[in-house]
Amino acid sequence: NAGVTQTPKFQVLKTGQSMTLQCAQDMNHEYMSWYRQDPGMGLRLIHYSVGAGITDQGEVPNGYNVSRSTTEDFPLRLLSAAPSQTSVYFCASSYSTGQLNSPLHFGNGTRLTVT
Amino acid sequence: AQSVTQLDSQVPVFEEAPVELRCNYSSSVSVYLFWYVQYPNQGLQLLLKYLSGSTLVESINGFEAEFNKSQTSFHLRKPSVHISDTAEYFCAVSRYSSASKIIFGSGTRLSIRP
Numbered sequence: 001n002a003g004v005t006q007t008p009k010f011q012v013l014k015t016g017q018s019m020t021l022q023c024a025q026d027m028n029h030e031y032m033s034w035y036r037q038d039p040g041m042g043l044r045l046i047h048y049s050v051g052a053g054i055t056d057q058g059e060v061p062n063g064y065n066v067s068r069s070t071t072e073d074f075p076l077r078l079l080s081a082a083p084s085q086t087s088v089y090f091c092a093s094s095y096s097t098g099q100l101n102s103p104l105h106f107g108n109g110t111r112l113t114v115t
Numbered sequence: 116a117q118s119v120t121q122l123d124s125q126v127p128v129f130e131e132a133p134v135e136l137r138c139n140y141s142s143s144v145s146v147y148l149f150w151y152v153q154y155p156n157q158g159l160q161l162l163l164k165y166l167s168g169s170t171l172v173e174s175i176n177g178f179e180a181e182f183n184k185s186q187t188s189f190h191l192r193k194p195s196v197h198i199s200d201t202a203e204y205f206c207a208v209s210r211y212s213s214a215s216k217i218i219f220g221s222g223t224r225l226s227i228r229p
């Protein structure tokens with residue numbers, strides 16, 4: 001059982017470039033989300049989805065887009081990369097619609113550097 | 116608004132020594148509390164959680180945390196640590212029963228010395 005798979009593991013972008021971080025889960029989880037992890041700041045929620053076709057903004061959504069066309073996939077798009085988006089990005093999923101009796105399952109992260 | 120504070124960014128301890136990782140939260144209403152662990156080069160994993168009921172919750176690998184409402188704390192303890200416990204530990208809190216409302220602390224890096 002693969003769980004939550006994120007690709008790529010590492011990425012270097014130049015300012016202004018765009019790219020998509022991929023996230024896939026094989027647990028039939030309804031809830032999926034994206035976090036960024038910065039030193040001394042813990043994890044901050046970027047966007048989340050409670051099911052296919054439904055997305056919503058988290059705490060720090062600016063500069064990022066998401067879509068949820070299937071239950072399995074939840075890609076995160078950086079439209080025009082900025083150095084402030086240098087971070088480690090985690091995708092997480094949860095059974096049902098993210099109710100707290102179901103734990104979050106995290107991928108292993110994507111380390112992004114924007115120069 | 117709710118917030119969570121982890122008072123120590125790093126905690127070094129010797130193997131087989133006890134450890135306490137501190138977590139305090141601020142909220143005027145009832146909350147749900149969590150500890151997540153992040154091993155090197157991995158994503159976070161749920162260690163334990165308090166949703167309701169007994170204020171003392173335990174994990175399968177010997178950690179425990181006690182919800183103290185009067186002190187608004189949820190400290191994580193283990194009586195004897197192992198090298199394999201080396202990781203970063205995140206306390207998290209939510210006022211609402213939805214994963215999208217979880218607020219994570221800034222993390223405590225636990226390093227174990229042999």
